[in-house]
Amino acid sequence: MKLLLIQPSPYGCKGMPIKKKKLYFVGLALPLLAALTPKEWEVEICIETLEDVPFDTDADLIALSSMGHGVLRSIDLAQKFKSLGKTVIMGGYMVSLMPEEASLYCDALVVGDAEPVWSKLLDDYKNNCLQPVYHEMLQDLDPPLPRYDLLLSKNIGDFLPVQAGRGCPKSCSFCxxxxxxxxxYFRRPVQSVIRDIKAVKDLGFTKFLLLDDNILANTSYLFELCSEIKKLDMVWYSQCSIEIARHKKLLAAVADSGCRVLSFGLESISRKSLAAMGKEWSNPVEYPQLIRTIQDSGIDVSTEMVVGADGDTLSSIAHTAAFIRDNKIVVPRFYILTPIPGTDFYNQLLHESRICNDDIYSYNGAEAVHIPKNMTPQELTDAYWQLYRRVFSIPSILARTLFRKEFWKRPKDFLLYLVVNLYYRHHINRKIPPNIY
Ligand code: B12
Structure with a gap:
């Protein structure tokens, strides 16, 4: 029996799936699903961003993942494969948040984590008694070693993903x-994470991306993890809460273990906006000092921010460009605050009649689909693109990459950030948000 696992690529502005020659960030879902699949199955992975979907496949079962607005492509592929007589399974974040809608397009749907249900689903398929929906709560996070080998023939970056935690203890309403x-929030035992990092190293990689939506939640765990990672002599990247700057010894241990870049979901420089999103514990006045502390430890700072929350004004959005430049953020990314179906924020805006675009499949984070408090949706979309253009202007790029005192300490790293920034700039000038790379 053969299983084809597909990571669909979202549609780009010309209505075609986005294609890249190289995809630096690969997800873990498909290699993990492959590892969860019993040996009697032959498994193939297709990352549509990099390769064409093999519609003539001899696979019995097609399993499609879904992420954000990429779900529209997942649905189109599901319908196409069903018309070809295949059995189609869907899973992933987006269909988990809108299961009623998604189940219209597939034979079976996995809501949430695959681990508790995947082998039952495959058995049911074999026994011809597939159920429409599989949903069981994860009890602990103890995954098998992902089938990284299935990714090696693809044109991916020089690092692989390794997961430490899943879920999150925080309550941000838009997330x-x-x-x-x-x-x-589930944490893997340190030795289990190290098992995967060692496997990545054995495959010849010197870098990895640590996946965890709140790695700082348990500081003694992070200390222990870092002391084990250090022994492996690898470079790693991850995301984290900016609060790590308040833990000086821990920050030093993270840097010492090989962490070179951390990405921080700062979201906004407006305290009102943060409070409106359920992030009232974050104080933007402290951001510059916290960022400086992290940079001084030898870790470069990348950021994820959203515009269009209720505290934002056209002037606060414009000021964000100066914030990025002054704080020398190496790789900044922005999104328009988007009410993703299934989130509390979506339900709140629906209740307040503030959603101005009903086509949920067009919600790509680059166009306002809600009515903000202090501007019109069009003004928000325009302010977003203007912010991106300012942040990726040549003077801002140079100030954040080449013209900084740290440049001579690690010229190779800063030259790489320069290239990434120029690549983003190239896309932004064509109104393509640099979110998938
Ligand atoms: C790495 C990553 C990426 C990478 C790689 C993406 C990829 N193609 O896999 C890049 C940078 C390219 C990326 C891009 C995007 N991403 Co992204 N990404 C992540 C991140 C950080 C980790 C994903 C991961 O590997 N997790 C570990 C695996 C093991 O967990 P998992 O994916 O949830 O999979 C489990 C279950 O969901 C389920 N499952 C997943 N797929 C399937 C499929 C089947 C058939 C089955 C049965 C089960 C199943 O089984 C898995 C094991 O239990 C997550 C954050 C997070 N917390 O997961 C965001 C996240 C998934 N991304 C998100 C978004 C929005 C996007 C973008 C749309 C951003 C944009 N505006 O362009 C794009 C879309 C890309 C696409 N191809 O569609 C959102 C998804 C929200 C949503 N409602 O869908 C997340 C949750 C971030 C967030 N906090 O909002 N992303």
């Missing part, structure tokens, strides 16, 4: 992770 996990 899909909170709305799917509802504060449940």
């Amino acid at each position: 899909s992770v909170h709305c799917l996990y509802r504060n449940r």
Whole structure:
């Protein structure tokens, strides 16, 4: 029996799936699903961003993942494969948040984590008694070694993903992770994470991406993890809460273990906006000092921010460009605050009649689909693109990459950030948000 696992690529502005020659960030879902699949199955992975979907496949079962607005492509592929007589399974974040809608397009749907249900689903398929929906709560996070080998022939970056935690203890109303996990948060034992990092190293990689939506939640865990990672002599990247700057010894241990870049979901420089999103514990006045502390430890700072929350004004959005430049953020990314179906924020805006675009499949984070408090949706979209253009202007790029005192300490790293920034600039000038790379 053969299983084809597909990571669909979202549609780009010309209505075609986005294609890349190289995909630096690969997800873990498909290699993990492959590892969860019993040996009697032959498994193939297709990452549509990099390769064409093999519609003439001899696979019996097609399993499609879904992420954000990429779900529209997942649905189109599901319908196409069904018309070809295949059995289609869907899973992933987006279909988990809108299961009623998604189940219209497939034979079976997995809501949330695959681990508790995947082998039962495959058995049911074999026995011809597939159920429409599989949903069981994860009890602990103890995954098998992902089938990284299935990725090696593809044109991916020079690092692989390794997961430490899943879910999140925080309650940010706009976030899909909170709305799917509802504060449940699972951590793998340190030695289990190290097992995967060692496997990545054995495959010849010197870098990895640590996946965890709140790695700082348990500081003694992070200390222990770092002391084990250090022994492996690898470079790693991850995301984290900016609060790590308040833990000086821990920060030093993270840097010492090989962490070179951390990405921080700062979201906004407006305290009102943060409070409106359920992040009242974050104080933007402290951001510059916290960022400086992290940079001084030898870790470069990348950021994820959203515009269009209720505290934002056209002037606060414009000021964000200066914030990015002054704080020398190496790789900044922005999104328009988007009410993703299934999130609390979506339900709140629906209740307040503030959603101005009903086509949920067009919600790509680059166009306002809600009515903000202090501007019109069009003004928000325009302010977003203007912010991106300012942040990726040549003077801002140079100030954040080449013209800084740290440049001579690690010229190779800063030259790489320069290239990434120029690549983003190239896309932004064509109004393509640099979110998938
Ligand atoms: C790495 C990553 C990426 C990478 C790689 C993406 C990829 N193609 O896999 C890059 C940078 C390219 C990326 C891009 C995007 N991403 Co992304 N990404 C992540 C991140 C950080 C980790 C994903 C991961 O590997 N997790 C570990 C695996 C093991 O967990 P998992 O994916 O949830 O999979 C489990 C279950 O969901 C389920 N499952 C997943 N797929 C399937 C499929 C089947 C058939 C089955 C049965 C089960 C199943 O089984 C798995 C094991 O239990 C997550 C954050 C997070 N917390 O997960 C965001 C996240 C998934 N991304 C998100 C978004 C929005 C995007 C973008 C749309 C951003 C944009 N505006 O362009 C794009 C879309 C890309 C696409 N191809 O569609 C959102 C999804 C929200 C949502 N409602 O869908 C997340 C949750 C971030 C967030 N907090 O909002 N992303």
